[in-house]
Amino acid sequence: xxxxxxxxxxxxxxxxxxxxxxxxxxxxxxxxxxxxxxxxxxxxxxxxxxxxxxxxxxxxxxxxxxxxxxxxxxxxxxxxxxxxxxxxxxxxxxxxxxxxxxxxxxxxxxxxxxxxxxxxxxxxxxxxxxxxxxxxxxxxxxxx
Numbered sequence: 001x002x003x004x005x006x007x008x009x010x011x012x013x014x015x016x017x018x019x020x021x022x023x024x025x026x027x028x029x030x031x032x033x034x035x036x037x038x039x040x041x042x043x044x045x046x047x048x049x050x051x052x053x054x055x056x057x058x059x060x061x062x063x064x065x066x067x068x069x070x071x072x073x074x075x076x077x078x079x080x081x082x083x084x085x086x087x088x089x090x091x092x093x094x095x096x097x098x099x100x101x102x103x104x105x106x107x108x109x110x111x112x113x114x115x116x117x118x119x120x121x122x123x124x125x126x127x128x129x130x131x132x133x134x135x136x137x138x139x140x141x142x143x144x
Contacts, residue, residue, distance in 0.1 A: 020047065021141040022072035024063055026054030028091070028108075030084045036110060036130055037078040043134045044076075049141075060090035064098045073144075074137055075106045077123075082112040085121070092122040105140050109133045 023044055027037050034056050045051050052070050054062055063075050075095070077088050088108045095101040106123040109130065118126040124140075127133045 020049060021074060021137070022050045022052070022070055023074045023076055023137065024052045024054065024066045024070065024072045025076035025078070026058035026063060027056040027078040027080075028084045028087050029057055029059045030087060031079055031081050031110075032056050033078070033080040033110075036080065037076075039130045040076060040078075040109065040133055043130065044137065047134065047138060049137075060087065060094040063091045064094040064100060067095065067100055067104055068098060073104055074140065075104055076133070076137070077106065077108040078110050079108055079112055080110040085110075085112050085117065088123060089121040105137075107133055107136060 025037060025041055027034055041051050041053050052066055052072060054066060063077070066072065067075060075091060077091050079085050079088055092101060092106055095104055107125040107127065108121065108123055109127045111128055113126040113128045115126055118124060125136050127136065
C-alpha cells in the first residue's frame with residue numbers, strides 16, 4: 001500500500017483542487033498502525049486539503065499543539081486498536097484545555113471505531129471506513 005501511495009502521490013498532486021481546509025491527522029498514542037491514516041491523508045490532500053500528518057503513536061496534547069500552530073479546523077485521529085479508542089477522548093480534552101475545542105471538528109477512524117462512539121468520546125464523528133470519513137470532512141467544510 002505504501003508503495004502504491006508513493007506512485008500515486010505525483011499524480012494526485014497534478015490533479016489537486018484548491019485548498020479547502022486544514023486538517024491535523026495522526027494515529028493515537030499506543031497505536032503504531034498507519035495505513036488507514038495514510039490513505040485518508042492522501043485522499044484529503046488530493047481533495048485540496050492542507051494536511052498536517054503527525055505520524056503514529058501521537059500524544060493527545062500534540063494534536064492540540066499542531067492545531068494552535070497551523071490554525072487547522074479539523075482533527076483526524078486514527079485508532080485501529082480497540083485498547084486505544086478511549087484515548088481519543090483525551091484529544092478532545094487537550095483541545096478544550098487550549099480553548100480550541102469549539103473551533104475544531106474531530107473525527108476518529110479505524111477498524112475499532114463505530115459511529116455510536118462519537119458522543120461517548122466527546123468528538124464529532126467516528127467511522128471505520130476511510131472514504132466515509134473523507135466524505136464527512138468534506139461535508140463539514142462545505143457547510144461552513
